[in-house]
Amino acid sequence: MPTAIAVTSADLALSPQDERTLPAVVLRDVDQRPLDQALAEMQTLVEQHGHVIVVCSRAAPLAVRRRLQTVRALLESDRIALFSPDLPPLGLAVLARQLRQLASCDLSPGVLASAGRLLVHYIHSGALLNSVARLDRVPVGLKSHAKSWMPGSQFAVLAHPEPQLVRIGPEAMLTGPEFGTWMLVAKGQLQSDWVTATLAPAWNVLGLRETALPADSPGWWGTGRLIEFCTYLPDLSVLYQLVTSVRRGSCHWCGIDVIGDRCVFCSATPPAHDGLRDAQDRPRENRTAVG
Template identity: 35%
Template sequence: MLGSVAQRVPDAADPAALLTFLDGASAALARTGAVLVVHPAWRADAAVKLVRRARMLLATDRIARMPLDLPPLALSLVADQLAYTAPHAPPGVLASIAPHLADRLFAGAWLASVAKLERGQAKLGQHMRSYLPGSGFMVTSAAETTVHRITGAKPVQDIARRPLDPVLMLAANAQGDPDWLERQLRPALQAVQVTSVAAPPLSAGFWGSGKYTEFVAFSGHPHDLHHVMRSVHCVRCPWCGEPTALPACPFCGEKQPRADAPPQPEAQPGPAPRPGTAHAPAAPPRQTPATSP
């Protein structure tokens, strides 16, 4: 929610979540005039219904949603980054920078087993080794999910891109291997600090295991968020006026004109009307947005 620390809705599918969300959304609308709901793209149905019902019951289009394809801990971090940035940027800009913040993270988990991992391409041999005692896997989730079997020769997979220095890490342990994270992954990422946090409620389901150590690494540089905001070019939505860089306005749903679209030629004036036949032009009908969030 904008203008405050990001508030959590425990389970959007729970009927009681609607009442909790309505109370929080009403307060946020009165305080800041807008609400941005960040939710996992891989569990979107409940969030879509929640936002639609809230918009209808509160009679407002100032509640938007932003789906992100991130693991639970990384998703929680981006929500907090947006809440931190909210006092300094319009809500449409916040929605626009959310995917860029997600791209700058390095997120994943240590798993004892990948036998029930639904995301990523775990090989048959990795599935079989999941049943052996002492097995461990490093699973990263970025543009695509990758699975690496941890061995003594290669305890950490190759890291092609790491966050800007100084690198900070959040870690949530649930019967996993925090020693691996501290002794192997932290040096590989050159992280200066690891902070332990509570495990998100959706983590076990996302990773397909009750034994995991989830992590997310991000830049602690004071200008990193500022750089992201400056690199995203927003224009005002022609329908509601909200600044956005997304294909469709997150609030009114209006599709935005492409930035690279060629300019339309100006209309050429027609022949002058004959005397006594000119009429005032009729006002064009008001159009409605083609889509809704």
């Protein structure tokens, strides 16, 4: 069985992007059910799939995140990865779906888990808001705070990859991706066509789809009057090429294949390179001769 991709709520399990996209495992009410039920569910997933990657929003209740950490610790398993990138809820749902796409390929569990940290760099995630008065995840100046109290004000905010904030006006625009993407839009209680009629054409998106607003989005953005958006790479072949083009190695602690400098399963970072350590230990005159 392929590696399981789990999410903590059903709204993070987006509809499949293609016929190869694997279904997400939804860990429903993980903080409200008895601990032994949560343990049994996770143990079954590990036995069936070998490895489990749990994608959890940083906006999720603290009780959810603590319960996941408790379950992993009690099972004493390094085959469970808890992955919580700093993305708004819609962007996180898109990333989870990309991992579900890649889970159908011949990628080892460690490489698949590491792929999330790579693909996050290709996601542009933001929202159109009626107010930034309660927005605390993106830097907001005093002038913008003051203008947010003016009736009819709207703000375009990009949270990732680089924070941006502009007040909507004739010349307002956000800097978008420099490569071809699709856009996913989730409408809250705000009425506006700025995202679909102005932003999407300016970003030259190749396609646009709509979905329901994630339950955690109003809390993340500080208001329920919003339209959340996210651009992403939809094609499995492109995602696979990106991941397989990166040099991979083995975790020095658990031995699993990884890409990058940190194992997502055991959280170990690589020790200092032996060659670098040897060079640092050489006498100065020898280091000069080698250099």
